Amino acid sequence: MHDSDTEQEQSLLAAAALGSLDQTDLAALEQVLVRSPTARAELDQLREVVALLPYAAPLITPPAHVRALLMERIAADQAARRSSKSASSPSRTSRPMLASLFSLTVVIVLLGWFTFTLQQQVTAINETNQRLLVAIEQLQASVTASEERQSQLTTQLASYEQQLARLNEQIAQERLLVSFVSAPGVATRELRPTRGDLAARGEMYMYPGETQAVVIFSGLPALEPDRVYRFWLSDGVQRIAAGSFQVDATGLATLIITAPREVNAFTEVMVTVEPVTNPTPDAVEVILTGTL
Amino acid sequence: MAQPDNSVNLKRLSDEALMELVAAGDSAALAQLYDRHARAVYGLALRMLAAAEPAEEVVQETFWRIWKRAATYQRNSSFLPWMFGITRNLCIDELRRRQVRPVAIGDDEEILSVLTDQQQNVEQSTLEAERRRLITSALADLPQDQREVIELAYFGGLSQREIADHLQSPLGTIKTRIRLGLQKLKQALLHYGIDANDH
Numbered sequence: 001m002h003d004s005d006t007e008q009e010q011s012l013l014a015a016a017a018l019g020s021l022d023q024t025d026l027a028a029l030e031q032v033l034v035r036s037p038t039a040r041a042e043l044d045q046l047r048e049v050v051a052l053l054p055y056a057a058p059l060i061t062p063p064a065h066v067r068a069l070l071m072e073r074i075a076a077d078q079a080a081r082r083s084s085k086s087a088s089s090p091s092r093t094s095r096p097m098l099a100s101l102f103s104l105t106v107v108i109v110l111l112g113w114f115t116f117t118l119q120q121q122v123t124a125i126n127e128t129n130q131r132l133l134v135a136i137e138q139l140q141a142s143v144t145a146s147e148e149r150q151s152q153l154t155t156q157l158a159s160y161e162q163q164l165a166r167l168n169e170q171i172a173q174e175r176l177l178v179s180f181v182s183a184p185g186v187a188t189r190e191l192r193p194t195r196g197d198l199a200a201r202g203e204m205y206m207y208p209g210e211t212q213a214v215v216i217f218s219g220l221p222a223l224e225p226d227r228v229y230r231f232w233l234s235d236g237v238q239r240i241a242a243g244s245f246q247v248d249a250t251g252l253a254t255l256i257i258t259a260p261r262e263v264n265a266f267t268e269v270m271v272t273v274e275p276v277t278n279p280t281p282d283a284v285e286v287i288l289t290g291t292l
Numbered sequence: 293m294a295q296p297d298n299s300v301n302l303k304r305l306s307d308e309a310l311m312e313l314v315a316a317g318d319s320a321a322l323a324q325l326y327d328r329h330a331r332a333v334y335g336l337a338l339r340m341l342a343a344a345e346p347a348e349e350v351v352q353e354t355f356w357r358i359w360k361r362a363a364t365y366q367r368n369s370s371f372l373p374w375m376f377g378i379t380r381n382l383c384i385d386e387l388r389r390r391q392v393r394p395v396a397i398g399d400d401e402e403i404l405s406v407l408t409d410q411q412q413n414v415e416q417s418t419l420e421a422e423r424r425r426l427i428t429s430a431l432a433d434l435p436q437d438q439r440e441v442i443e444l445a446y447f448g449g450l451s452q453r454e455i456a457d458h459l460q461s462p463l464g465t466i467k468t469r470i471r472l473g474l475q476k477l478k479q480a481l482l483h484y485g486i487d488a489n490d491h
Contacts, residue, residue, distance in 0.1 A: 011467040014474040020445035054376040055427040057339040059331040
C-alpha cells in the first residue's frame with residue numbers, strides 16, 4: 001500500500017471520528033473499515049480523542065431558571081406517567097371498587113331477570129287463576145242448577161212416592177174390595193136416600209162374624225171442603241162412627257170400615273153430612289140409611 | 293427516626309449509577325447529574341452556539357433527553373461521551389436551523405470570557421479540572437491551522453467540504469490538516485495519559 005493510500009485512509013478515519021465526513025466519502029470509509037481491522041481500531045481510538053474535545057470548552061454555570069424549568073418539565077412528566085399508569089392499570093384500591101361495581105351490576109341484572117321471570121310466572125298464574133275462577137263459577141252454577149234440579153226431582157220423587165203410596169193403598173183397597181165383593185159367602189146390604197130428590201145409594205159387603213166391611217157409594221153430591229160424609233153403625237142403643245169419606249167428581253166413593261165388634265151385631269147403618277172437625281150426629285142430616 | 297439525606301447519598305454515586313436511578317424515574321438522580329455536569333454542557337453549548345439563550349435551551353433539552361432516553365442508555369458505556377454527544381447534536385441542529393456559519397476562532401472568546409464560571413478555580417484542584425486543563429492545553433498546542441479545522445469540524449459541526457468552503461481552502465488541504473491535527477492531539481493526550489473513559 002502506498003503512503004498516499006494510507007494518508008487517504010487516515011483522513012477518512014479522522015473525518016469520521018470528528019463527524020465531518022462528507023456524504024461522498026461514506027462509501028470509501030465503509031470499504032476501508034470492512035477491509036482493515038487496523039482501520040477499525042484506529043477509528044475507535046480517534047473517537048476517544050474526539051470524545052475529549054468537550055473538555056476543551058469552559059465550565060459555565062447556566063442561569064438558575066434553566067434548572068427550574070427543567071425540573072418543572074420533569075415533574076409534569078412524572079405526573080403524566082403516574083396518571084397514565086393509573087389509567088392503564090387500575091390501582092389496588094380501585095380494583096375492589098370496580099369488582100364491587102361489576103358484582104353489583106351482575107346482581108342487579110340477575111335480580112332484574114329474576115323479577116322479570118317471576119312477573120311472567122305471576123302473570124301466567126293469574127291468567128290460570130282467572131280461568132279456574134270462571135270454571136269454578138260455571139261449576140258452581142252447574143252444581144246449583146243440579147241441586148235445584150235434584151231438589152225438584154226429590155220433590156217430584158216424593159210426590160211420586162206419595163202418589164205411589166196412595167196408588168198402592170188404593171190398589172190394596174181395591175184388592176180388598178174385590179176380595180170382599182167377589183168372595184163366596186159375602187152378604188150385601190143396601191143404603192137408600194132419606195130424601196126423594198137424592199139419587200144416591202150405597203152397597204155394603206160384609207161377612208157374618210167379621211169386624212170389617214166395604215161400602216160402595218154412588219150418586220152422592222160433592223161436598224164443601226169443610227164437610228165430609230160420615231158412616232155410622234147403630235145397634236139400637238148407641239150410634240158409632242165407623243169412618244168418613246169424600247166422593248170424586250162422578251159421585252163415587254168406597255169406604256172400608258172396621259167395627260169395634262162383628263158387623264152383624266149392629267142393626268142399622270146411616271150416612272150423614274157433617275163438619276170435618278166437629279162431628280155432631282144429633283144435629284146433622286142423615287142422607288142414606290139401611291138395615292143390617 | 294431521621295431519614296438519611298438522599299442528596300448526600302446521590303453525590304457519592306457515579307454517573308452510571310445515577311443513570312440507573314434516572315431510568316427508574318428518579319428525578320433527584322437527574323438533578324444530581326444536572327448539578328454535576330450542567331456547567332460542562334452549558335460551556336460546550338456556548339462554545340458551539342456563541343449565544344446564551346439557545347445554549348440555555350440546549351442545556352435544558354440535553355438533560356430532558358437524558359431523562360426521557362435513560363432507558364436506552366447502555367450501562368457498560370461511559371456517561372459523559374453519551375451526554376456530550378447529545379449536546380453536540382443539539383447544537384449542530386441549532387446551527388443548521390439558523391443556517392449560520394460558526395463563529396470564527398476567537399469570536400467566541402469574548403462571550404466565553406464573560407460567562408466563564410467563577411467556580412472554575414474551585415475545580416482546578418480536582419482531577420477533573422486537571423484533565424480539562426490538559427485537554428485544553430493539548431488542543432491549544434496544535435498548529436493554528438490544524439486546531440482551527442478541528443474546532444470547525446467539532447464545535448462548528450461542519451463537514452470537510454464545508455470547512456474548505458468556509459476557509460476557501462482546497463478540500464485535500466482540509467483533510468490533511470484534520471488528519472494531522474487529530475493524530476497530534478491523540479499523541480499529546482496519550483502523552484498526558486488521558487483516556488476518554490478515564491474519568
